[in-house]
Amino acid sequence: MSEKAKELFNGITNIDDELIESALAATPESVKTEELTALAKKTWFKWAAAAAIFCVIIVGAFVALNATGVFAPASEQIQSGESGEPHIQSGANSDDEIGGVDLLIGDSTYINGDLNVRYRLLSADDLHRFEPLLKDGLPRGFKTLATYWIKEEDLGEQMGVVTGSELGIAGQKVYHFALLPDLDGLCIIRYDGKYRFFVGDVVLTDVTSTDAILAANGMPEDCVRIAVYNTAFHEENTEQIFSTEDPALISEICRLVKSNGMTESYTDLDEELLNVELCRICFYSKKGMYAQFSFYPSAPVLIYYYFYPIPPENAQRLYEIINP
Amino acid sequence: MEDERIVELFWQRDEDAVTQTERKYGAYCYAVAFNVLSVREDAEECVSDAYRRAWDSIPPERPKLLKAWLGKVVRNIALNLWNKNHAQKRYSGFEQLLSELEDCVPASGSVEGSVDSEELGRVISEWLREQSELDRVLFVRRYWKGEALNALADEWGVSQNKLAQKMLRLRRSLRSALEREGVEI
Structure with a gap:
């Protein structure tokens, strides 16, 4: 391989950053030109073949899963x-x-x-x-x-x-x-x-209480760490605001989040209260399972798809723990 | 995380800079390295070295476009790795790239004498700006990022044969441009 080709490789390495970034960001949609159309493959017959194969795969998968009992209508x-x-x-x-x-x-x-x-x-x-x-x-x-x-x-x-x-x-x-x-x-x-x-x-079968959700994940017995984050989901700006591996504290938090049942909608709760002070409490088990609830101390309620009200004094104590 | 913030972390000597760089550009750096080296372990080593090089270089450097800057670092390391190992290992990706780039090498006898790689980069950039947007994109994706021709053809929904012909025309066009500029490599 010639040294000159390697020199050229080095030269290409040094092309302007703007040219590199714009080329890497380009997509066929953003560069839709007649030139691109001229290069395009004649694909209708491939699509037709792919569609036929897809149908066969879907039907096959449906039959196979149905036969094993994996794919069936949900009863719940x-x-x-x-x-x-x-x-x-x-x-x-x-x-x-x-x-x-x-x-x-x-x-x-x-x-x-x-x-x-x-x-x-x-x-x-x-x-x-x-x-x-x-x-x-x-x-x-x-x-x-x-x-x-x-x-x-x-x-x-x-x-x-x-x-x-x-x-x-x-x-x-x-x-x-x-x-x-x-x-x-x-x-x-x-x-x-x-x-x-x-x-x-x-896979949760009982979501009628926070206890049931924790229990399905082997907690509180298996819980080895609790962490609290400042956002509803893990995203770029998520920050951990509290964590503990202290068994006594874990036990207390598990007790504090015990709910008085559940509600299915916002209607029982003051929406204004839900707009403030969100955090998310995550419970980690020693087996790598985990459960999480959004926590609105002002409501006070925990949320995991449904709403789980907790006693105000428990919410107050929980709030104090995670905001020392 | 924004690139500026990541660069700021490097300047603050915060090790999270490396974590954030990997999170945002790890897959991309790996792709650039693997496209050239085509050996998994070496591509991984190349990317790890690139993070270390970034840690050592920022500061004093402050890249404005971190993605392109990182890609260049990866390419440089990949070339060094090729120089070091090519007697023992076959880096098919790089060898294929170099063999295509032979088409761009200008005929010798130019009057200006050989240029350094930065100057060569400037001349190639000028030539690229004269090309259509599609040609610019295809050239950078193939010869800078090292994407394979068949992968490019698939992604862009074009015929591989037509794409290969287009790339050949581009390489010849670059060679003509380099000869016109009197560049000798």
Whole structure:
């Protein structure tokens, strides 16, 4: 390979930053020109073929999932509120049914036939669940779980086998992550040619109280950490405003969030009060599961799709704990 | 997080600068490295080195366009890695790129003498500005970011053969421009 070509490579490296950024930001939609049309493939027949194959796949998947009992009409679905949150699916205890048609476009994956825990691909929003447990960080530095390239030596003990998945990975082995071998909420499965992290969420069958939601995640017994954040979801400006691993404090907080039942809408609550002082309380279990509630001290109410009023004195104490 | 804020973190010697850089540009840096090196471990090493280089360089540098700046760092490291390892390893991505770039090398005998890479970058930038937007985008994506021809064709919904012909015309056009400018490499 000639030195001159390498010099040219170096020269191209140094083209103006603006040219680079604008080219990287461009999309076929933003550069829609006749020139592009002239280069375009004649694709109608490919689309036709793809549509036919897609139909076959959908019908095949439907039949296969139906046969295994994974894909069936939900007997119990709690519809989302105004926030547009996803549905809470009913679980294995309700005739082994876990969801509706929306599952077809997801990445839901089930292990060892257990329909009570739904696994999905790890996203950056999940890092707060696991990275605090990596006391010494990840090897080789400068990595997060979201970008960590999983190697063979990261595979811990086999946790089980995928028994149903919208990703088409049934039969794949499931491994613990060697650095966090006790977690069931984080595992490694081979998908699309690579080992990838999957995250487990408990499928809630009883959402009538905060206690029930915590209990489904093995808490308060398994709770090892509570953290409070200043936003409703994990996003760029999210800040942790409180955290504790003190068992006594964890126990007290779990007691304080105990609700007096639930309501289904805003109507029982003063909306003005809901506009102030939002924070989010997250409960982390030693197995890597987690539950969270938005907390409006002024209302006082906790929210997880539904509304869970708590006694004012409990809210006051909770507020004092998380705002020392 | 905004690029300016990330750069500010570097200036404050806050290690979160690296975390935020990785969060925002980790996948992109990896893609640039992998497109050139096509060996996973080396691409990872290249990206890690790029973060360290960023940590060492900012300050005193204060990149205005962090994405492009990082990409350049990654490319430089990738080239060094190629120089170091190419006797033992086959970096198919880089070799393919270089073989295409041979088409752009101007004929020798120019009067101005060889130019340094920054000056060459300026001349290529000028030539790029004379091209259509589509040609600019395709050239940068192929020869700067190192995206494979078939991936580009798929993303842009164009025929791979037609795209290959277009890229050949672009390379020849660049060679003519370099010769016109009297650039010798």
